[in-house]
Amino acid sequence: AQKITQTQPGMFVQEKEAVTLDCTYDTSDPSYGLFWYKQPSSGEMIFLIYQGSYDQQNATEGRYSLNFQKARKSANLVISASQLGDSAMYFCAMRDTGNQFYFGTGTSLTVIP
């Protein structure tokens, strides 16, 4: 069975500080993909970053980086220099070899001015 776990229902961060959102996953597939999405109150899921299971280096996209620790089955999202516009729900997701996606329950991030 595939499973994504996000243990932080809510997080607060001071503006301009960095924050780490935790994600662990469980799979027996040899090949899989890991994703982070941002969901503002409007509801649209915005793609942030992707990490393939065979990628040697951690993925980075601007202020977003994915701390991939394969042995620990963790894929934490690091947001640097937080901005007020970063306040939103953040979802970790995994794609299995059958191209099916599994999402965690999300973390609500609030950036404090």
Add this chain to the structure above:
Amino acid sequence: DAGVTQSPTHLIKTRGQQVTLRCSPKSGHDTVSWYQQALGQGPQFIFQYYEEEERQRGNFPDRFSGHQFPNYSSELNVNALLLGDSALYLCASSLETGPETQYFGPGTRLLVL
């Protein structure tokens, strides 16, 4: 470049009725997936369409059905609506040859009374 579009944006139905939701994928994408997101939860995979066929299906009853057209657009049909079907329905598109990036539409908010 048009992203994923969905219609309608909001819908109110009563129990027992049927509903059809529509999705147009991002330009060039050939794979469409549908998700149900209940309030406060992560998206749950309903099914995925590729080459006009259902390729993967999540744990949803047969009341949920879909279709993909030759232009890759897709419909989600839900019959015999239940109160518990009230949710945000998200459509996502991707490339069969490049599933690492899945883009979501703005969603359709369905309320069943």
